[in-house]
Amino acid sequence: MSAPSHRNALTVDVEDYFQVSAFAPYIARSEWPSHECRVERNVDRILEMFDEHTTKATFFTLGWIAERYPALIRRIAAAGHEIASHGYGHQRVSEQTPESFFADINVAKLLLEDLAGCEVRGYRAPSFSIGENNLWAFECLERAGYRYSSSVYPIHHDHYGMPDAPRHAHRVGQGQLIEIPPTTLRAFNRNWPASGGGYFRLLPYPLSRWMIRRINTVDRLVAVFYFHPWEIDADQPRIPGINAKTRFRHYVNIDSMEQRLCRLLADFSWGRMDDLFLGNA
Numbered sequence: 001m002s003a004p005s006h007r008n009a010l011t012v013d014v015e016d017y018f019q020v021s022a023f024a025p026y027i028a029r030s031e032w033p034s035h036e037c038r039v040e041r042n043v044d045r046i047l048e049m050f051d052e053h054t055t056k057a058t059f060f061t062l063g064w065i066a067e068r069y070p071a072l073i074r075r076i077a078a079a080g081h082e083i084a085s086h087g088y089g090h091q092r093v094s095e096q097t098p099e100s101f102f103a104d105i106n107v108a109k110l111l112l113e114d115l116a117g118c119e120v121r122g123y124r125a126p127s128f129s130i131g132e133n134n135l136w137a138f139e140c141l142e143r144a145g146y147r148y149s150s151s152v153y154p155i156h157h158d159h160y161g162m163p164d165a166p167r168h169a170h171r172v173g174q175g176q177l178i179e180i181p182p183t184t185l186r187a188f189n190r191n192w193p194a195s196g197g198g199y200f201r202l203l204p205y206p207l208s209r210w211m212i213r214r215i216n217t218v219d220r221l222v223a224v225f226y227f228h229p230w231e232i233d234a235d236q237p238r239i240p241g242i243n244a245k246t247r248f249r250h251y252v253n254i255d256s257m258e259q260r261l262c263r264l265l266a267d268f269s270w271g272r273m274d275d276l277f278l279g280n281a
């Protein structure tokens with residue numbers, strides 16, 4: 001099939017393997033510095049892959065990572081990608097107060113802007129943790145000067161999701177902010193995740209490709225795809241003692257992820273969130 005004319009949004013959530021929310025019960029925040037960091041080599045590999053496919057993307061980056069790897073943030077920005085924010089400390093919004101949340105997103109924005117040398121306009125909540133119980137978060141994001149969020153997953157999931165939220169980009173908060181949800185496919189009267197993460201590693205690649213094509217051609221929506229640097233790192237240290245479900249979700253098909261991503265980069269045309277959704281505004 002020839003290259004499609006639709007351009008979709010490619011996003012990377014820049015965090016290390018020991019920071020994922022599912023590991024939070026096993027790894028205390030205070031222990032993070034004692035784990036081997038692998039984010040730098042993984043992001044450098046991603047930058048190479050994007051360069052090979054002449055692809056630009058948005059990197060939702062943790063302030064914690066930016067503080068420790070400032071040169072990495074500068075390399076991402078210098079390669080023409082968008083630096084956006086994943087907050088500072090990867091605490092779910094659902095576990096924060098409006099005050100602690102504002103402090104977290106504000107410090108991350110200032111840190112990232114200082115390194116990237118330009119305005120940081122986008123935010124993605126850790127584990128898509130904005131939902132019907134904490135919509136106050138949108139007003140905090142507006143107050144901190146963000147322009148868009150990609151934080152509400154309109155699906156049923158055991159840890160996150162707001163199944164009735166719109167599937168397309170829409171205005172939220174006081175109207176200054178746009179929520180751009182990760183992509184879902186509407187079928188059998190419900191929304192199905194179609195935008196990355198463990199689902200992308202689990203499902204046969206042709207099914208993921210079919211879903212994105214269908215979203216482009218039938219729904220006429222721009223797809224928003226996401227993955228993490230640790231997902232291409234088959235040699236990452238294994239976390240001991242985790243339960244079977246968490247282990248499966250984190251490690252399933254991790255050794256074939258890079259190959260899958262290369263197919264995805266070749267089969268679709270990709271761009272930055274700000275280019276696709278904010279224009280030159």
Ligand SMILES: [Zn+2]
Nearest residue numbers: 013015126127
């Ligand atoms: Zn995250």
